[in-house]
Amino acid sequence: MPRMKPVYAIVGIVGAGAMGRGIAQIAAQAGSIVKLFDTQPGAVSKARDAIFTQWDKLRDKGRMDAMQVEAQKGRLLVEDSMGQLSDCNLVIEAIVERLDVKKALFTELEGIVGAATVLATNTSSLSVTAIAAGLKRPRQFAGYHFFNPVPLMKVVEVIAGLKTDHAVCADLAAFARQMGHTPVQAQDTPGFIVNHAGRGYGTEALRIVSEGVADFATIDRILRDQIGFKLGPFELMDLTALDVSHPVMESIYHQYYEEPRYRPSVITAQRLAAGIVGKKAGEGFYHYANGVAQIPPEPAVPQVDEMPPVWVSPRAARRVELLRLLKTLGASIETAPAPSPAALTLVAPLGFDITTVSVVERLDPARTIGIDMLVDDAATKRRVLATNPATRSDMRDAAHALFARDGKPVSVIRDSGGFVSQRVVATIINIAADICQQRICSPKDLETAVTLGLGYPIGPLAMGDRYGPTNVLEVLFNMQTVYGDPRYRPSPWLRRRGAIGLSLLHEEE
Numbered sequence: 001m002p003r004m005k006p007v008y009a010i011v012g013i014v015g016a017g018a019m020g021r022g023i024a025q026i027a028a029q030a031g032s033i034v035k036l037f038d039t040q041p042g043a044v045s046k047a048r049d050a051i052f053t054q055w056d057k058l059r060d061k062g063r064m065d066a067m068q069v070e071a072q073k074g075r076l077l078v079e080d081s082m083g084q085l086s087d088c089n090l091v092i093e094a095i096v097e098r099l100d101v102k103k104a105l106f107t108e109l110e111g112i113v114g115a116a117t118v119l120a121t122n123t124s125s126l127s128v129t130a131i132a133a134g135l136k137r138p139r140q141f142a143g144y145h146f147f148n149p150v151p152l153m154k155v156v157e158v159i160a161g162l163k164t165d166h167a168v169c170a171d172l173a174a175f176a177r178q179m180g181h182t183p184v185q186a187q188d189t190p191g192f193i194v195n196h197a198g199r200g201y202g203t204e205a206l207r208i209v210s211e212g213v214a215d216f217a218t219i220d221r222i223l224r225d226q227i228g229f230k231l232g233p234f235e236l237m238d239l240t241a242l243d244v245s246h247p248v249m250e251s252i253y254h255q256y257y258e259e260p261r262y263r264p265s266v267i268t269a270q271r272l273a274a275g276i277v278g279k280k281a282g283e284g285f286y287h288y289a290n291g292v293a294q295i296p297p298e299p300a301v302p303q304v305d306e307m308p309p310v311w312v313s314p315r316a317a318r319r320v321e322l323l324r325l326l327k328t329l330g331a332s333i334e335t336a337p338a339p340s341p342a343a344l345t346l347v348a349p350l351g352f353d354i355t356t357v358s359v360v361e362r363l364d365p366a367r368t369i370g371i372d373m374l375v376d377d378a379a380t381k382r383r384v385l386a387t388n389p390a391t392r393s394d395m396r397d398a399a400h401a402l403f404a405r406d407g408k409p410v411s412v413i414r415d416s417g418g419f420v421s422q423r424v425v426a427t428i429i430n431i432a433a434d435i436c437q438q439r440i441c442s443p444k445d446l447e448t449a450v451t452l453g454l455g456y457p458i459g460p461l462a463m464g465d466r467y468g469p470t471n472v473l474e475v476l477f478n479m480q481t482v483y484g485d486p487r488y489r490p491s492p493w494l495r496r497r498g499a500i501g502l503s504l505l506h507e508e509e
């Protein structure tokens with residue numbers, strides 16, 4: 001039984017699709033009477049049957065008791081006209097994502113419900129302020145953005161439009177908690193928090209592919225094993241499907257007036273046009289056989305009979321750890337100021353490409369290999385090496401075999417400004433810092449929204465602290481030099497906080 005009286009005794013839901021039925025389920029579970037309405041004949045009863053089946057399953061698994069399920073069923077009402085929502089305290093809209101249709105719906109609803117009723121939209125990409133424009137009571141209108149599947153994705157963004165009364169947002173947040181969800185407060189900006197913060201992962205990974213640095217499967221492996229993402233960006237795009245994710249990328253990019261950080265990729269545009277949208281189509285970045293991704297095997301570790309001595313650049317990131325690792329792997333380490341003519345020369349730049357480093361440090365590019373040391377070796381399940389266009393294949397093979405000696409997987413990628421993890425992590429953190437800079441939400445809510453809404457292993461600010469804010473800044477500064485692209489321009493927030501830590505939750509930030 002619900003522990004306390006719900007904030008809203010009677011909740012109307014318009015639109016009984018995937019989202020509407022999920023919201024209806026958790027609102028009824030919180031103790032509200034729920035009135036479900038949809039214009040499509042049969043949609044509401046179909047939704048009710050689906051929710052009842054969910055509850056029956058939860059009862060059979062012992063997760064809900066029988067009385068509780070019966071009470072919930074009694075609270076879920078299907079309505080065949082919108083007029084029956086007149087006594088609702090809150091009406092949540094989850095209909096088609098079109099501004100004109102949503103505006104017309106809310107105008108109609110204002111004529112049906114009482115003056116105190118709160119109206120909320122589940123829009124994920126439209127402006128809450130724009131939907132509220134023209135309403136008689138915009139103070140009682142807010143965004144209430146849930147994620148799919150609603151009962152499992154336990155975060156909801158509460159969005160204040162320019163005219164929304166903050167008491168309304170506070171009530172919606174309290175009701176979210178009663179439904180077992182964690183509310184986060186967001187300003188009305190494109191993508192709100194989650195869809196905005198999520199721009200870094202896929203877009204930067206696509207950019208890496210577009211440069212020919214590594215293939216989809218290698219990038220997925222690197223980001224899973226080095227950073228701890230549950231799904232690589234291409235696995236994730238296959239699951240979400242490009243007919244959903246590509247339009248989101250385009251919409252946020254255009255809504256921010258072509259801000260280069262959010263620039264989408266021609267790769268997804270082309271694949272979408274071809275219908276290669278992901279798992280549901282059987283063909284995406286991966287091919288699916290009976291719903292199972294066919295993952296290309298990893299290149300084998302090369303057989304190397306004679307291992308060259310190894311020299312490490314004095315400017316290598318985490319040089320002490322790198323030398324310790326080489327010792328553990330049984331390498332013959334050179335300690336002279338310059339490498340001998342036989343030596344494999346190792347560099348470990350942050351944000352710079354291996355070619356530039358070998359030229360600047362006056363190393364022989366044919367023997368120079370880079371290793372990504374952004375992540376402490378002890379904390380990563382994979383090592384990533386990068387060649388430059390002049391690297392000899394015997395040197396590449398020697399480095400690959402050496403770093404695979406203890407059985408840890410090794411990926412060898414082509415040269416680029418920044419390694420895969422450096423680029424993706426720095427981009428995610430930079431976008432997150434910009435969200436803080438724009439005060440779209442508090443740093444604390446940002447971390448909550450990203451971990452619950454995107455399933456990242458840790459929040460982007462904590463990620464920045466884990467890998468070192470100054471390291472992240474170095475990656476971005478150097479990538480900006482390599483690419484001359486404003487998308488890598490560090491956010492002022494990141495520049496300021498770089499020295500003191502990103503996830504400090506000081507009030508003034």
Ligand code: NAI
Pocket residue numbers: 014015016017018019020037038039040043093094095096097098101105122123124125145146147148
């Ligand atoms: P859906 O297509 O599964 O369901 C929409 C339902 O609304 C349909 O049953 C349709 O008959 C009904 N409908 C359409 N126009 C209507 C009207 N004027 N009056 C009453 N009912 C109407 O869509 P889904 O996935 O449930 O999404 C609904 C809304 O939620 C969209 O605005 C979407 O942006 C938002 N949203 C969707 C998410 C998702 O992952 N699917 C995530 C977060 C938000």
